[in-house]
Amino acid sequence: MRLLLDTHALLWALGDPGELKDEARSxxxxxxxxxxxxxxxxxxxxxxxxxxKLRAPDDLSDQIAASHFEELxxxxxxxxxxxxxxxxxxxxFDRLLVAQAQLEGLALLTxxxxxxxxxxxxxxx
Numbered sequence: 001m002r003l004l005l006d007t008h009a010l011l012w013a014l015g016d017p018g019e020l021k022d023e024a025r026s027x028x029x030x031x032x033x034x035x036x037x038x039x040x041x042x043x044x045x046x047x048x049x050x051x052x053k054l055r056a057p058d059d060l061s062d063q064i065a066a067s068h069f070e071e072l073x074x075x076x077x078x079x080x081x082x083x084x085x086x087x088x089x090x091x092x093f094d095r096l097l098v099a100q101a102q103l104e105g106l107a108l109l110t111x112x113x114x115x116x117x118x119x120x121x122x123x124x125x
Contacts (some may be wrong), residue, residue, distance in 0.1 A: 001027060001030075001032070001033045001034075001107060002033070002034045002036065002104070002105065002106045002107065003027060003028070003033055003034065003036065003107050003108075003109050003123065004036045004037075004038060004072065004097060004100060004101050004104070004106040004107070004108050004109065005035060005036070005037055005038075005041065005069070005109050005125075006041065006094070006108060006109060006110040006111075006112065006115075006125065007044050007045060007093065007097075008110070008125065009024065009109045009110060009125040010037055010041050010045075010064075010069075011045070011054070011056065012125065013025075013028050013069075014060075014063045014064070014067065015057065020125055021124050021125060023123065023124070024109055024123055024124060024125045027109070027123060028109070034070060035067075035068070035069045035070065036069065036070045036071070036072040036104075036106065037064055037069045037070070037071060037072060038072045038074065038096070038097055038100055039073055039074045040074055040093050040096040040097055040100070041093070041097070042060060042061075042064075043093070044093040045060065072104070074096065074100075077103065078096060078099050078100050078103060079096065079099075081099035081102065081103055082095045082096040082098070082099035083095075085098060085099060085118060086117075086118070088115075088117040088118060089112075089114050089115060089117070089118075094112060094115060097110075097115075098115055098118045098120050101120045101121070102118070102119075102120050107121040107122060107123050108120050108121065108122050108123070109122070109123045109124075109125050110122055110123075110124075110125050111124060111125045
């Protein structure tokens with residue numbers, strides 16, 4: 001399975017794995033699965049950390065690498081697809097994650113049930 005972690009799932013996986021549902025935690029640690037982290041999530045974390053809206057590890061990049069999560073870069077195709085999505089969800093970071101999951105054939109690991117409205121494959125975080 002190819003999984004894309006949403007921002008909260010990423011933070012929980014790195015700092016508080018007990019916050020994740022058992023199935024999600026098992027999927028993340030399963031060596032048969034490919035676990036990806038979008039640059040959109042790290043961008044969101046950087047912005048919200050700078051504003052004091054969330055706390056993130058200072059060595060976020062190192063922790064992601066140590067967890068063997070793979071980087072998913074943002075492409076022009078991703079951004080155009082995100083902009084063309086129906087307005088089920090207003091958060092631009094989540095819309096970009098949906099577009100990436102759709103285009104790259106990924107299951108999105110999230111707790112945000114509104115993202116299911118896009119018909120993207122999801123796994124409950």
